Amino acid sequence: MPIFRMPGGLGYFADVPGCAGAAMIRHLEARFGPLAFHDPTHNEAPRGQRWSRTSPQHVGRKTLQRLFPPGFFAANFAVVRHPVDRIRAVYVFQRDVEGTIPQSTAFDEWLEDIAERTPDEPWVFDNAVRPMADMVPAEAEVFRLEEGEEAVTAWLDGIAGAAGPELDLAVQEAALPDLSPFDRDRITELYAADFARFGYGAEPGEVVPGPAARSGMRRLFGRARD
Numbered sequence: 001m002p003i004f005r006m007p008g009g010l011g012y013f014a015d016v017p018g019c020a021g022a023a024m025i026r027h028l029e030a031r032f033g034p035l036a037f038h039d040p041t042h043n044e045a046p047r048g049q050r051w052s053r054t055s056p057q058h059v060g061r062k063t064l065q066r067l068f069p070p071g072f073f074a075a076n077f078a079v080v081r082h083p084v085d086r087i088r089a090v091y092v093f094q095r096d097v098e099g100t101i102p103q104s105t106a107f108d109e110w111l112e113d114i115a116e117r118t119p120d121e122p123w124v125f126d127n128a129v130r131p132m133a134d135m136v137p138a139e140a141e142v143f144r145l146e147e148g149e150e151a152v153t154a155w156l157d158g159i160a161g162a163a164g165p166e167l168d169l170a171v172q173e174a175a176l177p178d179l180s181p182f183d184r185d186r187i188t189e190l191y192a193a194d195f196a197r198f199g200y201g202a203e204p205g206e207v208v209p210g211p212a213a214r215s216g217m218r219r220l221f222g223r224a225r226d
Contacts, residue, residue: 002025016086079144
């Protein structure tokens with residue numbers, strides 16, 4: 001979860017896999033310069049030689065809390081996505097890009113596999129299948145991918161004190177797998193916390209009107225508040 005230097009302090013981006021994180025990271029680098037706590041080569045090392053279970057950019061929020069004291073970051077934010085679309089995008093990326101899923105593995109088979117594995121291996125697939133609620137700090141400013149770049153851009157302009165380069169969070173991925181009723185029920189079960197916290201309806205891409213749910217949101221340079 002990359003750290004960037006901005007006027008007046010450090011910022012933190014909760015990089016949730018499957019939510020246009022690569023595009024967001026490129027934008028942050030262009031706007032604020034090199035990022036810390038970001039290692040795109042982490043998974044290239046043999047498993048026994050990696051320094052941690054996940055890459056630094058994909059740490060969970062509880063790990064983040066252990067590593068960084070309260071108030072360390074002046075601002076932090078996340079981009080989230082409808083759980084159904086997000087987990088289908090993760091499946092396609094892991095199958096076609098990372099090669100961690102055999103091409104012959106159907107989506108429903110993979111869902112069952114992660115349901116069985118994640119209780120003992122929550123970090124599996126570099127935390128790519130972890131619920132978003134486990135990745136996004138309670139105080140983070142949250143933006144839903146479905147609502148476009150305008151709100152993210154305005155917030156970043158505010159913390160930077162000036163307008164920055166154009167932000168493009170359009171996802172360009174291979175066709176997402178079709179869903180069966182079983183798949184929908186399984187995703188709803190596995191990611192119930194994400195539907196509830198971030199304001200998503202049952203249908204893919206369906207956003208519940210109103211802001212994405214937050215808890216204890218911090219304004220720039222301010223104190224946490226309920």
